[in-house]
Amino acid sequence: MIQLLISGLAMGSIYALVALGIVVIANAVNVVNFAQGENVMLGAYVAATLTLTLHLPILAAYAISIILLALYGYIFQKVAYYPLRKKPFITVVVATIGVSMFLKNAARIVWGPQPIYFAGPFGESMIRVGGVSINAQNILIIVVTLALVVFQHFFFAKTSLGRQMQATAQDQEAATLMGIKVSRMIAFTFIYSSMLAAAAGVLLAPIFYVSADMGANLGLKAFAASIIGGFGSVPGAILGGLFLGVLEIFAAAYVSSLYKDAFAFIVLILILAFMPRGLFGEKISTKV
């Protein structure tokens, strides 16, 4: 029971990180980034290559992967967002789908079709608490996710850069009138989102195999999680992710592991039908 809950929360933490990456971009530029799952895959592959092929220490590989993904985030927005920023929503969304396909197939060419096993810093070690043994990687995932969420909250609420990014997300033109460099803030948002993806990728690698296909399902589930939580809401993305992770694990354990994915999407459909603002969605807060 406890073990299930922990692994559910760990998987949910990953969904939450990916969902956060989707939500910060959606809030900033009103685009749903369908490449976020592939960004996670890229982060995982980069770290795996640095460790397994170049034999770098694993923590250094994590750090370099996150830095490289930051750079990638900058390029991503220059290529897939910036030239299209004045185009309709759907045009940009299609561009992100294009990037996701490109990344998936490029990964297949570069790293081959075989999934790679890439162990975490603790290998397969288990932690014994009372009578239950828990996978150390799961604990690491939960702790790091928690730390990132706290960091993000602090960053957006307390730092000047975070405030400027928030202002840009809320009203680009008004932000321009304040002297905020809007295109730079948007670039930062993409960079941050890609770094979140890299973090999710390196955390996830040991419990998933690293493969070209790992991103597709992940991106979709994270998108579902953000809708379940209430699309656009940061706490909603986190709680929606955790909820989905736990739900899946319990559904797999007690009902059928074959239909694990189906449960996630059944819940999504139910939420869309009966609570379109999501479980934890903010009440619409515009006032004229």
Place this chain on the structure above:
Amino acid sequence: MLKVSNIEVYYGKIRALNSVSLSVKQGEIVTLIGANGAGKTTVLRSISGLQRLEKGKIEFLGKDVSIVPAENLVGMGLAHVPEGRRVFPGLTVYENLEIGATSWRKGKACLSGDLENIYELFPRLKERSKQLAWSLSGGEQQMLAIGRALMARPKLLLLDEPSLGLSPVLVEQVFEVLHKINGQGVTMLLVEQNAFMALDIAHRGYVIENGRIVLTDTASALSNDSKVKEAYLGG
């Protein structure tokens, strides 16, 4: 201080401004009045760099700023209170004001002097400083939008319909504060549909119709002009 010469602006193929020229001198309140859709907002957006010019020239403090990007103009001393207030809904009143100082503030430079001045002009904002901006009433949001622009320490303030959607009592209050701000040395270009209030506070005025300036004079002369009376002051 501000000199707009023969600017033309197009939205697609439609000409929104047709050779508009106007000027604002140091210390003045100048108003631009006209009907809905006459081009008032477009004039302000062109001056603050939000709207691309097809032709013409805009000089601010003696420099040609026709192609200076909007985000750099604020630092030169030109602040724009946009139509519809446009406060940041998810930030608190205090955070909105703090963001207003972005153009000149380095690091954690102290804002208390600026804030004190604004809280004195708008005591309501002080009471609500921790509230999120979306939860404010329309009048309070307008006060916040003006306060936020003042945080930029502007030399010239562009105001787009500050009376829009406010009750007559609030309109009076806002205009009173604008008068005070002008007394503190801030020059203003005020766009208004409420011509009566605008001409009351302004030194000079321009009347715009279909993207053209059709009349300009001192505010008192405009108030007594028969055409202006008929068209904008309710006969």
